[in-house]
Amino acid sequence: MNGLIVHTGGLYTTVQDTGRDGYYEIGMPPSGALDQFSYRAANLLVGNPEGAAALEATYIGPELEFTDDRLVAVTGADVPVTLSGEPVKPWETIPVKAGDVLSFAMITGGARVYLAVSGGIGVPDYLGSRSTYTLTGLGGFEGRKLADGDRLPLGERPVGTAPAPGSGVSESLRPSFPEVAELRTVVGLCSYRLTDAALRSFLETTWKVTKDADRVGYRLRGGTLDFVEREQPFGAGSDPANVVDLGYPVGSIQVPGGDEPIVLLNDAVTGGGYATIGTVISADRDRIAQTKTGDQVSFVSVDIDQALAARRERRERLDRISNELKE
Amino acid sequence: MAATTLALPPARYEYGGDEFVFVEIDQAMSLEANFKAMTITGALRERRLDGVLDICPSNASYLIRVDPERLHPAELVDQLRSLEASATELTADQVLSTRVVDVPVLYDDPWTRETLLRFRDRHQDPGATDLEYAARLNGFDGVPQLVEALSGAPYIVTMLGFVPGLPFCYQMVPRDRQIEVPKYIRPRTDTPERAFGYGGAFAVVYPVRGAGGYQLFGMAPAPVFDLSQTLPDFAESIVFPKAGDIVRYRAIDQAEFDQVRREVEAKTFRYRIREFEFRPGDFLADPDAVNNELLEVLYR
Incomplete structure (x- = not known):
C-alpha cells in the first residue's frame, strides 16, 4: 500500500x-x-x-x-x-x-x-x-x-x-504572527459574574501564554479578575468561579480561581462548572493556534455581526486562494 | 388536570462567538429549569433546522452549536424565543418518553477509597472520607443513612458532557431533601474509570480515568462508555446514558459487584431498562408517588 x-x-x-x-x-x-x-x-x-x-x-x-x-x-x-x-x-x-x-x-x-x-x-x-x-x-x-x-x-x-x-x-x-495576537471575543455567557472593573481589566490586560497550552486549551497569566460577591445559587458549588454546570462553547474563556483565564479549543471538555465570560470568534481560533508558550495575546470585544464579518473575510481569503490557483 | 406553571425567570440568550448560542434558563438548578430546557431542545430537534449541528440540554441551561453560514445565529435566537414562549408551562398531557435504568453501585468501595486517600491535601476535610464528610455536611447520622438516601430515590440525567458519556444526574426529590456537596478545593489528577462521584447537586459516573473534582462515593461495575461497542447496550452508540434518562444508583454488595464485572468481561452484561412515559407535570405535583411508580415499573 x-x-x-x-x-x-x-x-x-x-x-x-x-x-x-x-x-x-x-x-x-x-x-x-x-x-x-x-x-x-x-x-x-x-x-x-x-x-x-x-x-x-x-x-x-x-x-x-x-x-x-x-x-x-x-x-x-x-x-x-x-x-x-x-x-x-x-x-x-x-x-x-x-x-x-x-x-x-x-x-x-x-x-x-x-x-x-x-x-x-x-x-x-x-x-x-x-x-x-x-x-x-x-x-x-x-x-x-x-x-x-x-x-x-x-x-x-x-x-x-x-x-x-x-x-x-x-x-x-498568508497569516502574520504579530507580537501580541489580538483575539476578537464576543463577551457574554456568564460575564455577569465578573465585576465591571474585572471585565475592563480582562480586555485591557496583555496576557501571556503559559506552558499549559495545547489542543484542549490555552491557560494564560497576567492579572487577577474579581468575581461579583453573591450567595451561590443552588447546585452551583461554593467557589465564586462556580456556576451550575453548563455547556462550554469551543473558544469560550473561563477564569477558575480568578487569575488564570483558560481559552478552550477544539479538543476541550464540552461542559463543566466554571463561569464562562466570553468566546473567541472562530476566525481568531486560527490566531491563538499560532501562539506558543511565552507569547502574548489580548482580547478585543466584538459583537456577533463583527464576528460573522470576520468569518466571511476568512472565507473570502480562501476563495481568493482557490481562484489564484486556477489561473 | 391543570397545567403546572414553571415559575422561572425569562431565559437569557447569549452568543458563544459565531458558532454557539447559549441559553440560561435559570442560575439555580431545579427540575423545573431542566424540564424547560428539555422541552425547548426537544421541540427544536423536531424542527430539524438546517445549520443546527448540536443540541445540548445542560442542567439549567442549554447550548446550541450552529453553522452560521447555513443559519444566522440571530435567526436561531428568534426561533428559540418563540419556543420558550410556548414552554412556560407544563401541560398535564406533556410526556417525556424515556427509559428507567437500574445502575448498580458499590458504595464505599476499596478503589475510590484508595484514590481519595491519595488526595486528602486537596480536600475540605482531610481527616474524613468523602462519604463521611458528605454525611456530616448534609445532616445524616452516618454513612449508611447517606447511602440509603443516595440509593433510594431515582435521578434524571440533566446533561451529558465534560468528557464523552459523562451523565450529570439530579436526584428527583424536593429541594429540602437534595444532597449538596462542594467540589474538591483543588481537583484530583486521578479518578478511576466508573467512579461514582458527587459535586454541587449532581451525581456522575466517570466514563474514563482522569482528572476530577467531585467527591468520590463509590464504584459502578458496569461502564457508561465503551469505545469498542462490544457490549449489547452500546450497539448503537459508544455512550450509554442519554439526556432525560431516569436512573437509580442501587447499592450493591461486593458479591454482586464481582458478578456484574464477570458479565461485563464476558460481554453479556445488559442494563435493566424499562420504557417509561414520564409526565413532568405529574411529577412536580407529587414526586414521591411518581418515584414509587418508577421503581415499581423498573423492578416489575
Missing part, C-alpha cells in the same frame, strides 16, 4: 480535518485542525477538497518519506522545510516522488504547521470525520499522535487538474 513512512513523529503530530459534528451533546468535542485557514489553504495547494484530512504538527514537525508521486504543501507556522535535503518553499505546491524525505527544522514563527498531501491522509472515517481525538483515543491514526515507524495510508490522488508545481499563495493572503 502506498502511503507515508513516518521516520520521526515530531512533538505532537495528528491527523485532522474540519472536525466532527453532531456529538457535542454526548460530550465529544469536534476536534479538527486548530488553524482552519492554514489547513484548508494547504489542501487547496495540492488540489484536494478543502476538507481532506491533513497533518497538524505542533512546534517540531515530523520527518516523512513518500512512497509514490504526490503533491504536497506546507502552511501555517514559519518553518524551514527540506525535501531530500534541498530547501523547499512553504505555501507552495511541491511535487514529490517515491523515496523523497520531507523534513522540518525548528519553527521560527507561529506554533503549528499543516501538511497536506494530494489524496489526503487515508485513515478511516470515524463518526463522520478523520480528526484525531486523543483523550478517548478515537479517529485519526489509531486515535493518537504519530510515532516513529508509523505507516500512514494515503487516499486516491484526485482526478482533474491540480495546481501546477510551484503555484503559491500570495504573501498578503
Whole structure:
C-alpha cells in the first residue's frame, strides 16, 4: 500500500480535518485542525477538497518519506522545510516522488504547521470525520499522535487538474504572527459574574501564554479578575468561579480561581462548572493556534455581526486562494 | 388536570462567538429549569433546522452549536424565543418518553477509597472520607443513612458532557431533601474509570480515568462508555446514558459487584431498562408517588 513512512513523529503530530459534528451533546468535542485557514489553504495547494484530512504538527514537525508521486504543501507556522535535503518553499505546491524525505527544522514563527498531501491522509472515517481525538483515543491514526515507524495510508490522488508545481499563495493572503495576537471575543455567557472593573481589566490586560497550552486549551497569566460577591445559587458549588454546570462553547474563556483565564479549543471538555465570560470568534481560533508558550495575546470585544464579518473575510481569503490557483 | 406553571425567570440568550448560542434558563438548578430546557431542545430537534449541528440540554441551561453560514445565529435566537414562549408551562398531557435504568453501585468501595486517600491535601476535610464528610455536611447520622438516601430515590440525567458519556444526574426529590456537596478545593489528577462521584447537586459516573473534582462515593461495575461497542447496550452508540434518562444508583454488595464485572468481561452484561412515559407535570405535583411508580415499573 502506498502511503507515508513516518521516520520521526515530531512533538505532537495528528491527523485532522474540519472536525466532527453532531456529538457535542454526548460530550465529544469536534476536534479538527486548530488553524482552519492554514489547513484548508494547504489542501487547496495540492488540489484536494478543502476538507481532506491533513497533518497538524505542533512546534517540531515530523520527518516523512513518500512512497509514490504526490503533491504536497506546507502552511501555517514559519518553518524551514527540506525535501531530500534541498530547501523547499512553504505555501507552495511541491511535487514529490517515491523515496523523497520531507523534513522540518525548528519553527521560527507561529506554533503549528499543516501538511497536506494530494489524496489526503487515508485513515478511516470515524463518526463522520478523520480528526484525531486523543483523550478517548478515537479517529485519526489509531486515535493518537504519530510515532516513529508509523505507516500512514494515503487516499486516491484526485482526478482533474491540480495546481501546477510551484503555484503559491500570495504573501498578503498568508497569516502574520504579530507580537501580541489580538483575539476578537464576543463577551457574554456568564460575564455577569465578573465585576465591571474585572471585565475592563480582562480586555485591557496583555496576557501571556503559559506552558499549559495545547489542543484542549490555552491557560494564560497576567492579572487577577474579581468575581461579583453573591450567595451561590443552588447546585452551583461554593467557589465564586462556580456556576451550575453548563455547556462550554469551543473558544469560550473561563477564569477558575480568578487569575488564570483558560481559552478552550477544539479538543476541550464540552461542559463543566466554571463561569464562562466570553468566546473567541472562530476566525481568531486560527490566531491563538499560532501562539506558543511565552507569547502574548489580548482580547478585543466584538459583537456577533463583527464576528460573522470576520468569518466571511476568512472565507473570502480562501476563495481568493482557490481562484489564484486556477489561473 | 391543570397545567403546572414553571415559575422561572425569562431565559437569557447569549452568543458563544459565531458558532454557539447559549441559553440560561435559570442560575439555580431545579427540575423545573431542566424540564424547560428539555422541552425547548426537544421541540427544536423536531424542527430539524438546517445549520443546527448540536443540541445540548445542560442542567439549567442549554447550548446550541450552529453553522452560521447555513443559519444566522440571530435567526436561531428568534426561533428559540418563540419556543420558550410556548414552554412556560407544563401541560398535564406533556410526556417525556424515556427509559428507567437500574445502575448498580458499590458504595464505599476499596478503589475510590484508595484514590481519595491519595488526595486528602486537596480536600475540605482531610481527616474524613468523602462519604463521611458528605454525611456530616448534609445532616445524616452516618454513612449508611447517606447511602440509603443516595440509593433510594431515582435521578434524571440533566446533561451529558465534560468528557464523552459523562451523565450529570439530579436526584428527583424536593429541594429540602437534595444532597449538596462542594467540589474538591483543588481537583484530583486521578479518578478511576466508573467512579461514582458527587459535586454541587449532581451525581456522575466517570466514563474514563482522569482528572476530577467531585467527591468520590463509590464504584459502578458496569461502564457508561465503551469505545469498542462490544457490549449489547452500546450497539448503537459508544455512550450509554442519554439526556432525560431516569436512573437509580442501587447499592450493591461486593458479591454482586464481582458478578456484574464477570458479565461485563464476558460481554453479556445488559442494563435493566424499562420504557417509561414520564409526565413532568405529574411529577412536580407529587414526586414521591411518581418515584414509587418508577421503581415499581423498573423492578416489575
